[in-house]
Amino acid sequence: xxxxxxxxxxxxxxxxxxxxxxxxxxxxxxxxxxxxxxxxxxxxxxxxxxxxxxxxxxxxxxxxxxxxxxxxxxxxxxxxxxxxxxxxxxxxxxxxxxxxxxxxxxxxxxxxxxxxxxxxxxxxxxxxxxxxxxxxxxxxxxxxxxxxxxxxxxxxxxxxxxxxxxxxxxxxxxxxxxxxxxxxxxxxxxxxxxxxxxxxxxxxxxxxxxxxxxxxxxxxxxxxxxxxxxxxxxxxxxxxxxxxxxxxxxxxxxxxxxxxxxxxxxxxxxxxxxxxxxxxxxxxxxxxxxxxxxxxxxxxxxxxxxxxxxxxxxxxxxxxxxxxxxxxxxxxxxxxxxxxxxxxxxxxxxxxxxxxxxxxxxxxxxxxxxxxxxxxxxxxxxxxxxxxxxxxxxxxxxxxxxxxxxxxxxxxxxxxxxxxxxxxxxxxxxxxxxxxxxxxxxxxxxxxxxxxxxxxxxxxx
Numbered sequence: 001x002x003x004x005x006x007x008x009x010x011x012x013x014x015x016x017x018x019x020x021x022x023x024x025x026x027x028x029x030x031x032x033x034x035x036x037x038x039x040x041x042x043x044x045x046x047x048x049x050x051x052x053x054x055x056x057x058x059x060x061x062x063x064x065x066x067x068x069x070x071x072x073x074x075x076x077x078x079x080x081x082x083x084x085x086x087x088x089x090x091x092x093x094x095x096x097x098x099x100x101x102x103x104x105x106x107x108x109x110x111x112x113x114x115x116x117x118x119x120x121x122x123x124x125x126x127x128x129x130x131x132x133x134x135x136x137x138x139x140x141x142x143x144x145x146x147x148x149x150x151x152x153x154x155x156x157x158x159x160x161x162x163x164x165x166x167x168x169x170x171x172x173x174x175x176x177x178x179x180x181x182x183x184x185x186x187x188x189x190x191x192x193x194x195x196x197x198x199x200x201x202x203x204x205x206x207x208x209x210x211x212x213x214x215x216x217x218x219x220x221x222x223x224x225x226x227x228x229x230x231x232x233x234x235x236x237x238x239x240x241x242x243x244x245x246x247x248x249x250x251x252x253x254x255x256x257x258x259x260x261x262x263x264x265x266x267x268x269x270x271x272x273x274x275x276x277x278x279x280x281x282x283x284x285x286x287x288x289x290x291x292x293x294x295x296x297x298x299x300x301x302x303x304x305x306x307x308x309x310x311x312x313x314x315x316x317x318x319x320x321x322x323x324x325x326x327x328x329x330x331x332x333x334x335x336x337x338x339x340x341x342x343x344x345x346x347x348x349x350x351x352x353x354x355x356x357x358x359x360x361x362x363x364x365x366x367x368x369x370x371x372x373x374x375x376x377x378x379x380x381x382x383x384x385x386x387x388x389x390x391x392x393x394x395x396x397x398x399x400x401x402x403x404x405x406x407x408x409x410x411x412x413x414x415x416x417x418x419x420x421x422x423x424x425x426x427x428x429x430x431x432x433x434x435x436x437x438x439x440x441x442x443x444x445x446x447x448x449x450x451x452x453x454x455x456x457x458x459x460x461x
Contacts, residue, residue, distance in 0.1 A: 086349050087388045097422045098387060099192075099219050102145035103268035103378055104415035105231070105366070106136050107405065108154040108181035118368040118412070121402040129155070135410030137162035143390065143417050147187050147217065149268035151231035154181040173199045177209040183229045183269075185213055193218045198256065200248060207244050207326060208233050212269075214253055216260055223422045225384070226257045230269035239298025240323040242272060243279060243288070243336055247329065250338040257381075264383030265340065266420065270413070272375050274300030275347075275361040283379065284344070287337045290327050293317060301371075345378040345386040345418035354394040362392040367404045368412045378418045390417035 109129040112119065119127055126132070137159070140148060148168070153159060156172040163170060169189045174182035187194065196216040203209045212230040219225070230249050233241050253265050273279035277300030282288035294317050296302050321331040328336040347360035357363050357374070365376040372395070380386065392414050398404075404412040 083393065084391050085388045086352070086391045088349055088386060090385070097219075097223060098419055099147065099223075099225070099422075100143075100145040100417060100419045101147045101149070101227070101266055101268060101378060102140065102143060102415050102417045103149045103151075103229075103270075103376055104136075104140070105151040105270045105376060105411060105413035106153060106159070107132070107411040107413065108152040110154045110180045111152060118370055119403060119405075120369050122405060123407065126405050126407050131407075132405055132410035133158055133162070135405075135408065139410065139415060141166055143415070145417055146191055146219075147227060148185065149213075149227070149229035150184040150186070151229070151270045152181045153184045156182075156184055159184065160186075169194070171197060171213070171215075173211045173213050175209050175211050176201055176203045179209060182211055183213050183231055185215060185227070185229055187217060191220060193221075195224065195260075196256070198252070200252060202245050202248070205244070205248065207241050207248070208238075210245055212245070212249050214249070214256055216256060216263070219422075224260055224263040225420075225422075226253050226260070226263060226265040228253045228265065228267040228269070230267070230271070232270065232272040234272050234301075236299055236301035237296045239279070239293070239295035240290075240319070240326040242299050243282065243290070244326040244329070246271065246279065246283070247327075247336055247338055250340050250342075254339045262383075264422070265379075265381045266384065267342070267379040268377070270366075270376050272299055272301065274373050274375065275357060275359040276300055280359070282336060282338070283342055283377075286339070286341065287335055289335050290319060290324070291317060291334045295319065295323055295327070340381055342379040342381060343386070345380060345420075346389050346416065348386055349389055352391060354396075355392050362414075362416070363395050364398055364414075365392060365416060366413045367398050367401070369403055372398065376413060376416050378416055380418075380420060383423060384420040385423050386418050387421045388419045390415075392416070 109132075112127060112129075112132075133155070140163070144166075148163075150159070153172060156170075160170050160172075163186050167188050167190055168186040170184055170186040171194075172182060172184040174180070194215060195218050198214045200212040200214070202211065210231060210233050212228060214226065214228045216224060216226055228249055230245070232245050235241070249267065253267060257263050257265050271279070271283075278288055278293045278298045280300070290298075294302075319327075319334075324334065325331040328334065344359075344361060346356075346362055349360070351360050355363050361377075362374050364372050365374045366372075378389075401409075404414075
């Protein structure tokens with residue numbers, strides 16, 4: 001894809017606040033999308049609300065033969081009505097100092113309608129946005145998180161309308177260019193107060209048109225934390241861009257935490273990288289020597305039939321100056337680094353062999369025709385302990401659905417949820433082993449694939 005020139009945004013960031021009850025205005029025609037290249041934030045209001053198109057239906061734009069039979073086939077297997085909490089054996093929750101955070105890629109309506117090949121086995125009614133929206137809102141309300149980080153949001157006003165009655169405020173940051181989706185955050189206004197709001201438009205750094213949100217919240221007037229929300233670039237071949245986006249998020253989150261006297265950090269989102277990938281290694285060990293990796297395999301989403309990682313000790317991969325600069329921030333530096341000692345909330349808790357992999361991460365947080373695996377995470381720094389996580393579904397259960405969404409799940413991702421408890425800051429970390437010093441070759445030898453890669457369209461954005 002051609003690189004889009006970065007453009008500074010002049011559009012004000014918008015905030016959703018619970019409005020006073022008012023009579024419903026007449027339905028208005030939806031506004032045209034903003035001009036290409038602008039970063040857009042939205043304010044939820046009646047005049048900005050896009051009308052629901054009841055005529056919309058799931059279709060195959062290319063009218064591929066064989067599609068019509070789908071509506072007559074047997075329905076998807078039903079999923080369990082609930083998921084279970086997995087509790088930490090160490091962390092103890094005292095009243096008032098716990099905060100529950102959800103990360104959820106809700107599958108943008110625009111993306112679902114323009115990638116029918118990914119949802120070939122999904123019933124027609126399960127793909128309709130009005131049905132998926134109700135399921136998404138119902139799921140969020142059921143788990144009742146204090147903070148919600150959403151990705152692939154292209155109908156923010158409709159999601160926001162479903163959140164207002166539960167006491168949530170929200171903000172939205174749209175991607176730049178000709179895309180329609182973005183990231184959104186919601187928080188319970190009775191428990192949390194937004195102290196500072198920031199975002200990253202990665203197109204300003206020639207790192208594609210993705211965006212990230214970074215905010216500072218105060219819980220119950222006492223505890224503070226930084227919350228980051230990101231949807232990393234999908235394209236498996238552009239590992240340099242993926243790494244650069246993540247590195248920039250970590251650096252900016254750290255700077256904001258230091259500004260507020262070293263408060264703890266939680267990073268949520270769809271990182272489009274699997275637990276057995278080099279990018280996951282970068283997140284957990286604080287550094288990555290990119291010369292030992294092929295950029296097309298950094299995220300673990302490449303379907304190569306070769307295990308080139310076995311040759312890491314003998315082979316140096318070729319990176320252009322631009323790719324190195326994207327990945328590490330400097331064209332003559334081959335080691336990407338970040339300043340945060342991160343822990344994965346799911347990996348830190350007790351494992352279940354039915355739905356956890358080698359690293360302790362879920363075996364799958366996303367499932368469609370071409371991918372079954374884990375790409376969604378909730379990371380945190382010191383100052384917080386993870387007291388419980390909402391376990392995912394077993395692989396066998398997911399396989400029986402033949403793909404998400406279903407009539408019970410509104411997206412092709414499962415929401416992940418963790419409860420965090422604020423702890424006293426730790427003065428000295430010297431007793432911990434510095435994982436960043438481990439041997440790269442040994443790390444590669446012990447890796448086992450946690451995800452099932454079926455195939456990928458490398459041309460996808």
